[in-house]
C-alpha cells in the first residue's frame with residue numbers, strides 16, 4: 176500500500192479530520208485512483224475503528240470523530256471520481272434503511288453510480304420503508320439500493336421487499352442490498368435480487384442486473 180494511503184488510513188483511525196483532508200489531497204496529487212483511496216484508505220480505516228469500538232478499546236466520542244473524519248475525506252475524494260461519458264444506464268433510488276444513520280458507504284455507492292452513468296435519487300439516512308417505494312414510483316426507478324450497517328437495522332431491507340410484495344409491486348424493481356452485516360445468504364433469504372460487498376462491485380452488479388432484465 177502506498178505511503179499516502181497508509182497515512183490516510185491512520186488519520187481515519189485517529190479521527191483527525193485535518194490529517195484526513197491533507198492525506199487525501201496528497202494521495203490524489205500522487206495520481207492514486209480515487210476508488211483505491213476510498214477502498215484502501217477510508218474503508219479500511221473505518222474497519223479498524225469499528226473493530227476497536229466493538230472491543231471497547233475506544234469510546235463513542237472517538238467513533239464519532241472518526242466518522243466525521245471519514246466524511247471530510249469523502250468530500251475531498253468523491254468530486255474526483257472519473258465520470259464516464261456513457262449513455263444513461265438506468266435509474267436508482269438509494270438510501271440507508273429506517274433506524275440507521277450510517278451514510279458513508281451509501282454516499283460512495285451513490286457517487287460511483289452517478290460516475291458510471293446512472294441517475295440516482297438519494298433519500299439519505301433513516302429512510303422509512305414506504306418512502307423508498309414512493310420515490311421509486313416517482314422517478315420510475317429500475318433499482319432500489321438499500322444500505323444497512325447494523326444487525327439491528329438489517330430487517331429494514333426485508334421490510335421494503337415485504338412492502339413491495341404486499342402491494343403487488345415486487346416485480347417492478349430490482350432490489351440490491353449491501354452494507355456491513357449484509358451478505359449473499361441474507362440477500363437470498365429475504366428475496367433480494369443482488370448483494371455486493373463493495374461499491375465498485377455494486378456498480379458492476381447494477382449494470383448486469385439491468386441488462387439481464389432488459390434482454
Ligand code: B12
Nearest residue numbers: 221225242275276277278279280322325326353354373374
Ligand atoms: C463511522 C461509523 C459510525 C458513524 C457514522 C458516520 C456517518 N456519517 O455515516 C457514527 C459515529 C454516526 C456511528 C454511529 C453508530 N454506530 Co457506527 N460505525 C461506524 C463504522 C466505524 C464505519 C462505517 C463506515 O462508514 N464504513 C465505511 C464504508 C465505506 O463502508 P460500508 O458502509 O460498509 O460501505 C461499503 C460496502 O458495505 C458497500 N455498501 C454500502 N451500502 C451499500 C448498499 C448496497 C445496495 C450495496 C450493494 C453495497 C453497499 O459499499 C461501501 C463502499 O465499498 C462502523 C464499523 C464497520 N466496520 O462498518 C461502525 C458500526 C457500523 N457502528 C456500530 C454501532 C453500534 C453504532 C451506534 C449504535 C453506536 C452508539 N452506541 O450510538 C451508532 C448507531 C446510530 C444509528 N442509529 O445508526 C456497529 C454496528 C454493530 C452491529 N453489527 O450492529 C459497528 C459495526 C461498529 C462495531 N463493530 O461495533 N457509527
